[in-house]
Amino acid sequence: MTNCLAYCAHEAHADLTPLRIERRALRDDDVAIQIAYCGVCHSDLHFAHNDWGSTVFPCVPGHEIVGHVTSVGSAVSRYRVGDQVAVGCLVDSCQQCAACEQGEESYCEKGMTPTYNGRDRQSGAVTQGGYAQHIVVREKFVLRVPEALDLRYTGPLLCAGITVWEPLRTHGIKQGSRVAVVGLGGLGHMGVKLAVALGAEVTVITTSPGKADDARALGAHHVLLSTEPAAMKGAASSFDLILDTIPRKHNVNPYLMLLARNGKLALVGALEPLEPIHGALLAFNNRSISGSLMGGLAQTQELLEFCAEHQVLPNCEMIRMQDINSAFERMEKNDVKYRFVIDMASLSDVQVD
The missing domain is CATH 3.40.50.720 (NAD(P)-binding Rossmann-like Domain)
Incomplete structure (x- = not known):
């Protein structure tokens, strides 16, 4: 297991604060990713506030993740260290049902595993999201970011x-x-x-x-x-x-x-x-x-390729991780055009005992 810095909600409607969390040791089909940017979704706010009554605290939000591969498991073949990659709203599914076989993993008949506030299908641990320095994700659920896409603004495409x-x-x-x-x-x-x-x-x-x-x-x-x-x-x-x-x-x-x-x-x-x-x-x-809830992995990869070809990117406002609570307040007032993105380099300025 590895340790990394994240921002976490400890209870409903409380400010997100820094916390060191554990990421699992690499499994054979895992990819470790240093997170460069993470988009801020309205769902992040809902989960942090427990608006849907299902949040497991402590909760690290974030499912619009982009960054670079830092290491891979022994069975990984699609990615190498340094590759520019992304992780969206799900990190696993059963891979056996009709939906999964047809590339609609988000509609997995046994329930897809969300990037945060879900349960790891092997260990049962609560999944923690992208408001963090790095993340470990099963290879199949990692997406390739075309070089023509500006990594800073790619995150919101994933949701x-x-x-x-x-x-x-x-x-x-x-x-x-x-x-x-x-x-x-x-x-x-x-x-x-x-x-x-x-x-x-x-x-x-x-x-x-x-x-x-x-x-x-x-x-x-x-x-x-x-x-x-x-x-x-x-x-x-x-x-x-x-x-x-x-x-x-x-x-x-x-x-x-x-x-x-x-x-x-x-x-x-x-x-x-x-x-x-x-x-x-x-x-x-x-x-x-x-x-429509979201697309599957193949359709999300198709979207990234389309956006690279046509240079379609969201309008974003870049923020520091330390400003997430202010960003949440502004989101509640619809005071953003049109998405916030967190620059994870800002975590280097955060000190945690």
Whole structure:
């Protein structure tokens, strides 16, 4: 086992503080990674606050991890010391069920192992995430970062990026597709950038006129104010796909009306009950609703390659590890455009007894 410095939540709603944690000794198929940067996801905040009632404390968040390989197990063949790599939201799965065999490890029928707040499938130890100096991960769950990608901004692709990439690919978005993105936060801004890069005509749907310039700066072709009834009526039956990134309970009926024949509304934000849905809005035009949690390993690697080729990267604000509690406070106020990323070099300035 090895020792490293991390930032940890010890109880709900308490500040994250530095702590030395143990990483397991290398197994034959393990890769050890020195973490260079780690993105900050809203899920990190929810787990640190125990908002979902399932956090095991102490908890080290972080599942948008990028860095360099420092050592490998004896059976590792895909990576060498010095390689530029990434780790996303999961670090293991059963590898035997239909979902795993089909490259959808995030939907493992026996439950995937999350990067933090999960249980190691061999030892039973609680997994600890990327707010740390280094991490040890099974080779299959390590992703290669193309040299053309700027490592500083790659982390959020592993969560916000893949969350919207999965429905864009599943629903066949291509040149000429008509895509709408509801909400312009961390998920929404990546939805806009990726849909534009795929060749779609992209509309941002928002309640705020003040976000129109931001939407166009990200590449959106149009902005639709959902608070303007005439504009919403005029956009009826217009879109092949709507990415709904709103992270809380809301009314999806106004958005269903905007779907064209065979159109799909993909829920990628709200992990809670929605307001009642009017069945007629689905029956007419053969509309449907789908959900997406995240993509599997192959699809995430595909995303990294696509983003390298098209130079699609999230808009990020770099912070020190020591500033994570302030970042959490700002996230609660939606005061970030659009993702925080932690520079792990800042941990060299932290002293722990």
